[in-house]
Amino acid sequence: MFEHCPAIAEQVKLALGDEALSISVQERAQWFSCYFTTKKHLSIFRAAGVVLLILAFTVPVALLLGFLGALGKASRWPVISQICSLYVIMVRGIPDIIFFLFVPLTIEIGIEYVMHSFVYCRDSAEPFFNGINIQPCSEAAIIPTQFNRIVLAVVAYGIVFGSFAANIIDGALKAVPFGQRETGSAFGLSQRQVFFDIHLPQMWRYALPGFSNLWLILIKATPLLFLLGIQDIIYYADLLGKMATRRYSTYPHGDWKLWYFIALGIFYLALTMLSQLVFTRLERRFNKGMVINETTSGRV
Amino acid sequence: MPSADTSAPAHAPDPAPEAATGPASDAAPIIALAGIEKSFGSLDVLKGVDLEAGRGDVVAMIGSSGSGKSTLLRCVNLLEVPERGEITIAGEAITFSNKGPARVPSSAGQVNRIRADLSMVFQQFNLWAHLSILENVMLPQRRVLKRDRAQARQRAIETLDRVGIADKADAYPSQLSGGQQQRAAIARALAMDPTALLFDEPTSALDPELEGEVLRVIKSLAEEDRTMLLVTHDMRFARDVADKVVFLHQGRIEEEGTPAEIFDSPKSDRLQQFLSASDHR
Ligand SMILES: Nc1ncnc2c1ncn2[C@@H]1O[C@H](COP(=O)(O)OP(=O)(O)OP(=O)(O)O)[C@@H](O)[C@H]1O
Ligand SMILES: [Mg+2]
Numbered sequence: 124m125f126e127h128c129p130a131i132a133e134q135v136k137l138a139l140g141d142e143a144l145s146i147s148v149q150e151r152a153q154w155f156s157c158y159f160t161t162k163k164h165l166s167i168f169r170a171a172g173v174v175l176l177i178l179a180f181t182v183p184v185a186l187l188l189g190f191l192g193a194l195g196k197a198s199r200w201p202v203i204s205q206i207c208s209l210y211v212i213m214v215r216g217i218p219d220i221i222f223f224l225f226v227p228l229t230i231e232i233g234i235e236y237v238m239h240s241f242v243y244c245r246d247s248a249e250p251f252f253n254g255i256n257i258q259p260c261s262e263a264a265i266i267p268t269q270f271n272r273i274v275l276a277v278v279a280y281g282i283v284f285g286s287f288a289a290n291i292i293d294g295a296l297k298a299v300p301f302g303q304r305e306t307g308s309a310f311g312l313s314q315r316q317v318f319f320d321i322h323l324p325q326m327w328r329y330a331l332p333g334f335s336n337l338w339l340i341l342i343k344a345t346p347l348l349f350l351l352g353i354q355d356i357i358y359y360a361d362l363l364g365k366m367a368t369r370r371y372s373t374y375p376h377g378d379w380k381l382w383y384f385i386a387l388g389i390f391y392l393a394l395t396m397l398s399q400l401v402f403t404r405l406e407r408r409f410n411k412g413m414v415i416n417e418t419t420s421g422r423v
Numbered sequence: 424m425p426s427a428d429t430s431a432p433a434h435a436p437d438p439a440p441e442a443a444t445g446p447a448s449d450a451a452p453i454i455a456l457a458g459i460e461k462s463f464g465s466l467d468v469l470k471g472v473d474l475e476a477g478r479g480d481v482v483a484m485i486g487s488s489g490s491g492k493s494t495l496l497r498c499v500n501l502l503e504v505p506e507r508g509e510i511t512i513a514g515e516a517i518t519f520s521n522k523g524p525a526r527v528p529s530s531a532g533q534v535n536r537i538r539a540d541l542s543m544v545f546q547q548f549n550l551w552a553h554l555s556i557l558e559n560v561m562l563p564q565r566r567v568l569k570r571d572r573a574q575a576r577q578r579a580i581e582t583l584d585r586v587g588i589a590d591k592a593d594a595y596p597s598q599l600s601g602g603q604q605q606r607a608a609i610a611r612a613l614a615m616d617p618t619a620l621l622f623d624e625p626t627s628a629l630d631p632e633l634e635g636e637v638l639r640v641i642k643s644l645a646e647e648d649r650t651m652l653l654v655t656h657d658m659r660f661a662r663d664v665a666d667k668v669v670f671l672h673q674g675r676i677e678e679e680g681t682p683a684e685i686f687d688s689p690k691s692d693r694l695q696q697f698l699s700a701s702d703h704r
Contacts, residue, residue, distance in 0.1 A: 306549040309502055310563035310615065311539030313531070320562060324553050412595030413552045 128157035132373045158374045167359035171390065173269075174345050174356060177276050181341060184281030189288025196293060211293065214286030223350050226279040231265055238263035272353050279351065284341055291333035296322065298329040327409040335402040342394055360387050451514035452477045453619050453650045454541075459498055459508035461491075462524075468494045469505065470674040476619065476667075479648040483661035483682075486671035487697055492654040493546075495671065496623050499652060500541045501534050512537050513618055539567045542612030543621040546628050548604040550596035550611070556583065557592040560611045568615065575614075582610035586640050602633030609640055619650035627656055658701055662686050670694050 135146055135154045146154075158164070195207030214222060236259070239251045244260035251259060265271055299322055307317040348355040364380030454476040461469040468491045476482045484492045497503040499510065501517065506526055510517045517537065520529040528534045550559050560579035564570045570578070583589045586606040588599075596604055605625055612620055625641065626634040638660055645651060645664040655661050661668055661682065668685040670678045670693075678685065678694045689695045 302545070302547060302549045303551060305502060306543075306545065306551070307563075309500060309538060309543045309545075310611075311535040311537075311567040312563065313535060316566050320566060321551055321553075325551075328553075409553075411553065412555070412597055 127153070128160075129373070131157055136373070136375060154374070158376075161374065163359070163363055166354075167356055167363060170354060170356045170359050173273060173353065174348070177273060177280065177348070178341065178345065180277045181280040181284060182338075184277060185284035185288050185341075188281055188285025189292050192285060192289030193292035193296060196289070207289070210286055211289045214283055215290065219283055219344060220347060220350070222283045223279055223344075223347050226282050227275045227351055230275060230278055232257060235259040235263050235265055267352060269353070272351055276348055276351050276353060280341065280344070284337060287337050287340075288334070291330050291337065292326070295326045295328075295330035295333070299325045324409075325413070328406075328413050331402065331406050331409060335398070335406075338398055338402070339395055342391065342398070356387060356390070360384055452511075453480075453513050454482075454499060454652060455509075455511040456495075456499065457509045457511075459495065459505045459510070461494055461498060461503055461505045468674050469498070472508070472671075472674070472676055474669060474676065476650055476652055478650055480666045481645045481649075481651045481653065481664050482667045482669060483665035484652070484654045484669045484671055485656070485658065485661055485685075485697070486677075487700075490671045491674045492671050493623050496543075496621055496652060496654055499621060500538045500543060501528055502543075504528065512540065535567070539563070539615060540618045541621055542615045542617040544605070544608050544612050544623070544625050546624045548596070548601070548608045548628070550604055550608055552596055555593050555595055556588070556599070556607045559596070559607060560614050563611065564614055578614045578616075579610070582613040583607070585613065586610045587636075600633060601629045602636045605629065605637045606640055609637070609644075613644075619652065620644065622651065622653040622655070624654050624656060656701070658686065658698070670697065672697070 131150065131153045135150060192207045192210050195203050196211065198204040198207065235257070236251055239259040243262040249258060249260060251257065303325060304317050304322055307321045308314075312320065346355065346357050349358055360383040361380065364378065364383035366378045367375045452475040454474070456472060456474040459469050459472040459474075460467070472491075472495055474482070474495070484495065486492050494503055498505050498508075499512075501510070504519075504526055506523050515533075515537070517533065518529045519526050521527060550556070551562065554562060557576070557579055560582060561572075561575040564575040564578060565572070568575075580589060580592065583592055586609050588603050588606050588610070591599055591603060591607070596607070599607065605628075609625075622641065626637050629637060634657075638657070641651075641653070642660075642664050653661075653665070663682075665682050667679060668682050669676055670685060670689075670691075672693050678689065678691050685694070686698065689698055
């Protein structure tokens with residue numbers, strides 16, 4: 124499809140050297156279409172895809188952990204309720220960035236430790252913790268492939284944002300007027316039925332503003348992915364925007380970083396605007412029948 | 424009622440052996456409370472209440488604010504668990520475990536079954552805000568009585584029609600007036616085909632001009648010989664619909680009797696004071 128590219132690139136490159144020769148609009152367009160489809164550029168598009176993918180997988184993980192945390196907090200077993208309370212408080216009190224370093228590292232070491240001690244190297248004389256160093260045997264060491272890093276990112280983001288979500292869900296569950304649930308019980312609905320038919324559906328209305336906020340924070344936290352060694356869009360924007368000289372590049376250009384970062388800004392802005400749209404719709408749906416700042420009572 | 428009879432237990436007039444407390448022999452009262460005591464912390468709200476409602480009886484509970492009327496009504500369907508006392512619904516005694524403040528019904532299944540049989544209408548209507556009126560009336564039928572969608576829907580439409588708001592079936596509670604909401608709540612209770620209905624001041628959250636429409640509905644139910652336990656502040660209404668009026672004062676039943684007895688010839692000073700203060704004429 125892009126077989127013409129080397130020729131176009133060469134032609135324009137030559138033209139750039141000779142100020143007298145002007146480049147036609149058509150040539151310019153062809154040049155750009157070739158420029159944007161180089162291997163490196165495909166990587167930045169893929170990186171954008173990875174961001175979206177991580178976002179998409181983080182949401183269900185965070186929601187699940189959020190529900191577990193919020194419901195676990197009210198557990199009648201003290202161990203569970205204390206772990207869940209801790210989970211909620213811990214992440215609130217510690218900067219996210221520390222978590223993005225701490226959580227993946229802990230998970231990584233944990234898995235390696237289990238693999239080292241119980242699966243692969245049981246006979247090995249080498250201890251896992253060698254003084255201050257951590258040395259899994261070669262079979263147990265996690266290879267830092269892109270896939271592994273993405274999984275790690277999803278888990279780390281899921282844990283951090285799950286804790287925020289737990290907070291929101293906890294508050295939203297408490298915000299549902301008690302009378303609404305009690306009426307369910309009064310008609311003979313079981314605890315489960317009250318939860319799924321009344322409490323949960325009414326909870327969303329109180330949780331959505333918080334979730335909407337959290338989602339935006341999550342989107343804005345994706346640039347931290349580089350901390351996990353994921354070569355993300357910002358890395359590529361920086362790389363591709365650098366000046367490219369005629370000598371070393373098929374597609375020479377000046378310092379285009381500004382343009383690349385503007386494009387990045389637009390990418391994030393489009394993402395957040397789209398989210399707003401979705402949340403507005405969701406809110407309209409979950410607000411159905413629910414009067415703001417009012418329970419079913421009192422409309423007299 | 425107490426007879427000079429020698430051998431028979433005081434309140435077992437029917438020949439059935441006393442041990443047979445299975446579901447309702449016809450003579451057993453629908454609601455029977457005996458020695459109910461309930462406190463919140465150090466506040467003793469109910470101090471030993473006995474109350475009976477036979478099949479088809481309309482029992483009205485009156486009393487000043489804080490006398491424990493709502494608490495007593497809520498003990499009937501176990502929204503509050505009394506520390507002491509027995510609750511027997513249609514001949515079936517609720518079983519409890521533990522004693523004192525830790526007392527709980529021993530079977531959630533039994534409680535839910537009893538609750539399904541005693542529909543409650545709340546002062547604040549408590550329609551489920553996220554469901555349409557029709558869905559409100561259908562939900563407990565579907566979940567508790569396990570009726571299928573078509574059955575539940577049909578019964579819902581019948582009862583909504585009965586209370587005169589079938590045209591509001593698809594509206595949400597917040598779109599209705601207070602009177603309409605309370606009628607919808609009554610339809611929801613009726614659709615369960617309960618053995619008895621419990622009302623807790625069903626009109627006191629309503630403007631006076633909306634009270635009438637709700638009272639008319641309740642009156643028509645009373646005339647159908649439904650068993651009803653009704654807390655009300657409306658003395659005229661109590662006199663109008665009740666077979667028996669119970670005056671609760673400071674957690675005890677101070678006086679009970681027919682509406683004529685209670686309203687025309689009150690015996691206790693407390694009741695006389697209460698009635699003159701509430702201007703029941
Ligand atoms: N859940 C509760 N916790 C603590 N105290 C309570 C609770 N429910 C009721 N009470 C107290 O118990 C007493 C009786 O309350 P109850 O609601 O039964 O009175 P009532 O006769 O229904 O009054 P009203 O006519 O105002 O409705 C009141 O003093 C009330 O404050
Ligand atoms: Mg009350």
